[in-house]
Amino acid sequence: MRADARKNRDHLLAVAGTAIAEQGVDVSLRDIARRADVGLATLLRHFPxxxxxxxxxxxxxxxxxxxxxxxxxxxxxxxxxxxxxxxxxxxxxxxxxxxxxxxxxxxxxxxxxxxxxxxxxxxxxxxxxxxxxxxxxxxxxxxxxxxxxxxxxxxxxxxxxxxxxxxxxxxxxxxxxxxxxxxxxxxxxxxxxxxxx
CATH class of the missing domain: 1.10.357.10 (Tetracycline Repressor, domain 2)
Known part of the structure; x- marks a missing residue:
C-alpha cells in the first residue's frame, strides 16, 4: 500500500473509532465520511x-x-x-x-x-x-x-x-x-x- 493511501486509511480509522465510541457501531457510514472530510465512495473504497x-x-x-x-x-x-x-x-x-x-x-x-x-x-x-x-x-x-x-x-x-x-x-x-x-x-x-x- 502506498504511503499516501496508508495515511488516508489510518485517518479514516481514527475518525471511525471516535465516531463509534461516541455513537455506537450503528453510526452512519456517511457521517464517518463527512467527519473525515472525504466522500462516501472514498470510505467504501477502503472499507466496502x-x-x-x-x-x-x-x-x-x-x-x-x-x-x-x-x-x-x-x-x-x-x-x-x-x-x-x-x-x-x-x-x-x-x-x-x-x-x-x-x-x-x-x-x-x-x-x-x-x-x-x-x-x-x-x-x-x-x-x-x-x-x-x-x-x-x-x-x-x-x-x-x-x-x-x-x-x-x-x-x-x-x-x-x-x-x-x-x-x-x-x-x-x-x-x-x-x-x-x-x-x-x-x-x-x-x-x-x-x-x-
Missing part, C-alpha cells in the same frame, strides 16, 4: 462494508487481547490469569458501543469479516480457561464458547446506561461463579467495591 471497517478498527485490539492471553498462560495463578484476561476483554468491548452485538453474530458467521478475529480471541480465552480448569481453579462444566458468551453478556451490561453502574459488581459475581472457591479467595483482594445504585 461496515464489518470490514470494524474488523480493521478492532484488529489491533483483538491481537493485543490474544497476545495478552498467550502471555498469561505462564502466570503462576491460572485462576487470576483467567480473571485478568476476562476483565480486560470485557473492558475493551465496552469501548465501542454495540460492538459486542456484531461480535456475537460474527462468531457464528464464517462469511463475516469479523469471524476469524472473534474465533481467534475465543480460542485464546478457552486456553486460559482450560489451564485454570486443569489446575482445579475453574469449574469444569463450561467451555470456551460459554466464556465468550459471558464476555458478550458482561459487555452488553456495560453498554446499557441504566445498568453500567452495576457492571463491575456483576463482573465480580460472574468471575466468582467461574472460579472454584480456592481461586475465588485468591482474587478476593483484587475485587472492586460493589457499585451502588
Amino acid at each position: 462494508t461496515r464489518e470490514a471497517l470494524l474488523d480493521a478498527l478492532l484488529h489491533t485490539s483483538f491481537n493485543e487481547l490474544t497476545a495478552k492471553a498467550g502471555a498469561l498462560e505462564t502466570d503462576d495463578s491460572p485462576g487470576d490469569a483467567l480473571v485478568s484476561w476476562l476483565r480486560d476483554c470485557v473492558g475493551w468491548t465496552t469501548e465501542y458501543r454495540g460492538a459486542v452485538v456484531l461480535m456475537a453474530a460474527a462468531i457464528e458467521d464464517p462469511k463475516s469479516a469479523l469471524h476469524t478475529s472473534c474465533v481467534t480471541l475465543r480460542a485464546a480465552g478457552a486456553r486460559l480457561l482450560t489451564r485454570a480448569q486443569a489446575a482445579g481453579m475453574a469449574r469444569t462444566d463450561i467451555d470456551g464458547a460459554d466464556l465468550f458468551a459471558l464476555v458478550e453478556a458482561l459487555a452488553w451490561l456495560g453498554d446499557q446506561r441504566s445498568l453500567a453502574p452495576r457492571a463491575d459488581h456483576l463482573f465480580d459475581v460472574v468471575a466468582s461463579a467461574i472460579l472454584t472457591s480456592t481461586a475465588s479467595s485468591d482474587t478476593e483482594g483484587e475485587r472492586r467495591p460493589r457499585a451502588r445504585s
Whole structure:
C-alpha cells in the first residue's frame, strides 16, 4: 500500500473509532465520511462494508487481547490469569458501543469479516480457561464458547446506561461463579467495591 493511501486509511480509522465510541457501531457510514472530510465512495473504497471497517478498527485490539492471553498462560495463578484476561476483554468491548452485538453474530458467521478475529480471541480465552480448569481453579462444566458468551453478556451490561453502574459488581459475581472457591479467595483482594445504585 502506498504511503499516501496508508495515511488516508489510518485517518479514516481514527475518525471511525471516535465516531463509534461516541455513537455506537450503528453510526452512519456517511457521517464517518463527512467527519473525515472525504466522500462516501472514498470510505467504501477502503472499507466496502461496515464489518470490514470494524474488523480493521478492532484488529489491533483483538491481537493485543490474544497476545495478552498467550502471555498469561505462564502466570503462576491460572485462576487470576483467567480473571485478568476476562476483565480486560470485557473492558475493551465496552469501548465501542454495540460492538459486542456484531461480535456475537460474527462468531457464528464464517462469511463475516469479523469471524476469524472473534474465533481467534475465543480460542485464546478457552486456553486460559482450560489451564485454570486443569489446575482445579475453574469449574469444569463450561467451555470456551460459554466464556465468550459471558464476555458478550458482561459487555452488553456495560453498554446499557441504566445498568453500567452495576457492571463491575456483576463482573465480580460472574468471575466468582467461574472460579472454584480456592481461586475465588485468591482474587478476593483484587475485587472492586460493589457499585451502588
